[in-house]
Amino acid sequence: MSKRPELDAVTGVETTGHEWDGIKELNKPLPRWWLNTFYVCILWAVGYWMVYPAWPTLNGYTPGLLGYSQRETLAREAKAATQAQGGLRDLLARTPLADVRNNPELLRFATAGGTSSFQTNCAPCHGRGAQGAVGYPNLNDDDWLWGGSVEDIHKTIEVGIRTEQTNTRLSQMPRFGVDKLLSPEEIAVSAEFVLALSGQAHDAAAAAKGGQIYSEQCAACHGETGKGNSELGSPNLTDRIWLYGGSKPEITESIQTGRGGMMPAWARRLDPVTMKAIAVYVHNLGGGK
Numbered sequence: 001m002s003k004r005p006e007l008d009a010v011t012g013v014e015t016t017g018h019e020w021d022g023i024k025e026l027n028k029p030l031p032r033w034w035l036n037t038f039y040v041c042i043l044w045a046v047g048y049w050m051v052y053p054a055w056p057t058l059n060g061y062t063p064g065l066l067g068y069s070q071r072e073t074l075a076r077e078a079k080a081a082t083q084a085q086g087g088l089r090d091l092l093a094r095t096p097l098a099d100v101r102n103n104p105e106l107l108r109f110a111t112a113g114g115t116s117s118f119q120t121n122c123a124p125c126h127g128r129g130a131q132g133a134v135g136y137p138n139l140n141d142d143d144w145l146w147g148g149s150v151e152d153i154h155k156t157i158e159v160g161i162r163t164e165q166t167n168t169r170l171s172q173m174p175r176f177g178v179d180k181l182l183s184p185e186e187i188a189v190s191a192e193f194v195l196a197l198s199g200q201a202h203d204a205a206a207a208a209k210g211g212q213i214y215s216e217q218c219a220a221c222h223g224e225t226g227k228g229n230s231e232l233g234s235p236n237l238t239d240r241i242w243l244y245g246g247s248k249p250e251i252t253e254s255i256q257t258g259r260g261g262m263m264p265a266w267a268r269r270l271d272p273v274t275m276k277a278i279a280v281y282v283h284n285l286g287g288g289k
């Protein structure tokens with residue numbers, strides 16, 4: 001039955017007898033080195049199945065002779081890392097906030113932890129560099145709504161601003177326009193006065209009228225001289241740092257609708273040591289008092 005394999009005329013190599021449209025397949029076996037490597041790989045795989053976790057079973061997997069588990073390795077390493085920090089974490093927990101910066105090693109530890117927790121929890125609102133945005137304060141400068149000591153910052157983080165938390169930081173600028181506490185004319189001159197307070201171009205006659213309204217309506221919160229009040233979170237109106245904008249339309253909008261930004265309380269979401277570390281980090285950004 002079997003024919004002698006025919007030789008290809010051009011190369012002189014045996015053909016397999018397969019032919020397509022006149023093209024013949026040459027009989028070229030795999031090189032030995034390749035085949036051997038292939039067999040070694042198969043043996044390796046079998047060995048691997050026996051030694052390491054490999055096959056899924058109905059209620060788990062084959063554990064392998066070594067009993068290796070990535071999950072356990074990770075747990076062991078995480079535990080070791082926590083233990084390595086242990087001393088410093090405990091020290092941070094015990095050290096009063098204001099004293100943390102007197103211990104360089106502790107300060108470095110708190111800042112490192114505070115930085116990464118800040119990126120996770122705070123950066124979505126305050127920005128990765130804590131630079132803030134309209135309505136979200138810049139935490140790098142020395143202009144603070146609610147106070148810039150490390151204790152003030154820590155309290156802001158803990159209780160939040162205008163939250164449900166009972167001891168939250170709380171105040172509300174009235175909605176002078178929306179609730180018709182002031183007429184549009186009175187709001188316009190008050191805005192001129194705020195422009196004057198902050199050293200911007202303004203209409204002097206209108207600002208003088210606005211000053212009258214300011215003393216009656218605004219000074220209680222923003223202060224007689226407009227420097228603000230950190231008990232009430234009311235901003236300094238004499239500088240060029242604005243939470244909502246310092247142009248005439250933006251100031252008018254602030255007076256018209258009132259303002260009251262909200263920041264979540266973290267006491268129930270972060271552990272005390274983490275809150276401390278973040279407070280130290282924010283205080284150290286440059287504007288801490």
Ligand code: HEC
Pocket residue numbers: 118121122123124125126135136137139143144145146147153156157161233260261262263264266278279282
């Ligand atoms: C959901 C957005 C949001 C998140 C998240 C957030 N904040 Fe705030 N934060 C605000 C807003 C809005 C204000 C300004 C509130 C106001 O107008 O009084 C604020 C104010 C502050 C202030 C007071 C600034 C000042 O001038 O007194 C500090 C400090 C602060 N945030 C720190 C943090 C830290 C630290 C975190 C992370 C643990 C954080 N914030 C997370 C929105 C947020």
Ligand code: HEC
Pocket residue numbers: 145171172173174176190191194213214217218219220221222232233234235237241242243244245246251254255259260261262
């Ligand atoms: C009950 C206290 C209170 C009174 C009264 C009050 N404010 Fe305010 N004002 C605040 C607080 C608090 C904020 C900041 C709100 C926030 O952080 O979101 C604010 C914010 C502002 C801002 C925005 C500042 C910025 O940085 O963008 C302007 C402008 C302003 N007030 C002007 C006035 C003027 C003008 C009056 C009087 C007509 C007035 N306020 C009356 C508490 C008050």
